[in-house]
Amino acid sequence: MADTSLQVELVAADRVVWSGQADEVVARTVEGDLGVLVGHAPLLSVLVPGVVKIKAGAETVVAVVEDGFLSVADDRVSILSEDTSLVSELDRDQVQAELEHARSADDTDAVLRAEAKLRGIELA
Amino acid sequence: MAASVRELRAKIRSTQATKKITRAMELIAASRIIKAQQHAAAAAPYARELTRAVSAVATFSNVDHPLTTEKENPTRAAVLVITSDRGLAGSYSSSVLKEAERLTEKLRAEGKEVDFYLSGRKAVTYFTFRQREFVQSWTGYSDKPEFANAREIGDTLTSLFAQDESSDEAIDPARAVDELHIVFTRFRSMLTQEPDVIRLLPLEVVEGTETPDESELLPLYEFEPSAHEVLDALLPKYVNSRIYYCQLQAAASELAARQKAMKSATDNAQDLIEKYTRIANQARQAGITQEISEIVGGANALADATAGQE
Numbered sequence: 001m002a003d004t005s006l007q008v009e010l011v012a013a014d015r016v017v018w019s020g021q022a023d024e025v026v027a028r029t030v031e032g033d034l035g036v037l038v039g040h041a042p043l044l045s046v047l048v049p050g051v052v053k054i055k056a057g058a059e060t061v062v063a064v065v066e067d068g069f070l071s072v073a074d075d076r077v078s079i080l081s082e083d084t085s086l087v088s089e090l091d092r093d094q095v096q097a098e099l100e101h102a103r104s105a106d107d108t109d110a111v112l113r114a115e116a117k118l119r120g121i122e123l124a
Numbered sequence: 125m126a127a128s129v130r131e132l133r134a135k136i137r138s139t140q141a142t143k144k145i146t147r148a149m150e151l152i153a154a155s156r157i158i159k160a161q162q163h164a165a166a167a168a169p170y171a172r173e174l175t176r177a178v179s180a181v182a183t184f185s186n187v188d189h190p191l192t193t194e195k196e197n198p199t200r201a202a203v204l205v206i207t208s209d210r211g212l213a214g215s216y217s218s219s220v221l222k223e224a225e226r227l228t229e230k231l232r233a234e235g236k237e238v239d240f241y242l243s244g245r246k247a248v249t250y251f252t253f254r255q256r257e258f259v260q261s262w263t264g265y266s267d268k269p270e271f272a273n274a275r276e277i278g279d280t281l282t283s284l285f286a287q288d289e290s291s292d293e294a295i296d297p298a299r300a301v302d303e304l305h306i307v308f309t310r311f312r313s314m315l316t317q318e319p320d321v322i323r324l325l326p327l328e329v330v331e332g333t334e335t336p337d338e339s340e341l342l343p344l345y346e347f348e349p350s351a352h353e354v355l356d357a358l359l360p361k362y363v364n365s366r367i368y369y370c371q372l373q374a375a376a377s378e379l380a381a382r383q384k385a386m387k388s389a390t391d392n393a394q395d396l397i398e399k400y401t402r403i404a405n406q407a408r409q410a411g412i413t414q415e416i417s418e419i420v421g422g423a424n425a426l427a428d429a430t431a432g433q434e
Contacts, residue, residue, distance in 0.1 A: 047350035
């Protein structure tokens, strides 16, 4: 294999959130958690709101995505989501407030999103 | 005479004040265009990847999806008109509205009913003033649209279109549409922006976004869970992304149009100031000349009178 690492792009609708070389990507799809390593077969998959982990060397980038897609081709991984952010950009108190607001408003989607963000913060 | 000089001075002062305002607006628009272009550039990777994914699914599976299927007898079309919230942008909003009228006539001639969805306060004012009906409107963001705005519009319009498939959506069946058109302004360059129409649904062309290189063949994708479900999730996002693209183009066009309009307003103000200054100077000079000739005339008459007495 000429290339030994994955070229990863994490893209939100209005910006590129993270891009760079990585060894492994773990994301949660509708069929369950999915890990992508170098040499993975071309794949298009639907993501559920959750945490995406990108391992680059000793470093691990943790991001939270809303529903979106994962596409893998030729060791290029693109993770697309209309709303995605790195955990390091999130603030726990703010997310907590968001979660409570979503719960009181009975907005299931928003609850799921906020819970995913919290999970991400705890993992990091 | 003196009164008219004073009037002219007042006019010059007020024109100078107007010029300052239009000049400031020109500069503000100019700096915002750069931001708008940066936003458009930042949104490009998402649109590009999404387009790649859509074309991959479309190439490797022949799944029929309600969003891509032409209705046999389209009877109702939705038209989304994207205008600005504020005026002072030359003919920006009115040319979009004119284009929308043309499209409406064409659609009506084809026997379709037209439902209007408006974005931007100018379109809303246009419709309410003429007491014409529109279904829904969104305002308050025209010069710096965010993705959330596009998503709100996209979700609404997609649900209208896909209504017969996903019956869980609580929408008035009379509002269900068979086609969706967008009228917006395409940003060609700082100097040219032209109103344009695209038919968004049923999906047909993939335009405006970069197509992958010829050499870069699309790989044979596996779809998880299935091609149909992937497409199901992809297409509404694609629609939202297209709407966002249109809004960004419209925002850049609005700012460019405003900059141009304000530039010519500033130039006109400068011309007016020069013209008024000239007239004022002439009037002042005429006043002086008249005073001098009156004094000379008076002095002469006095001299003649005293000469006659001696």
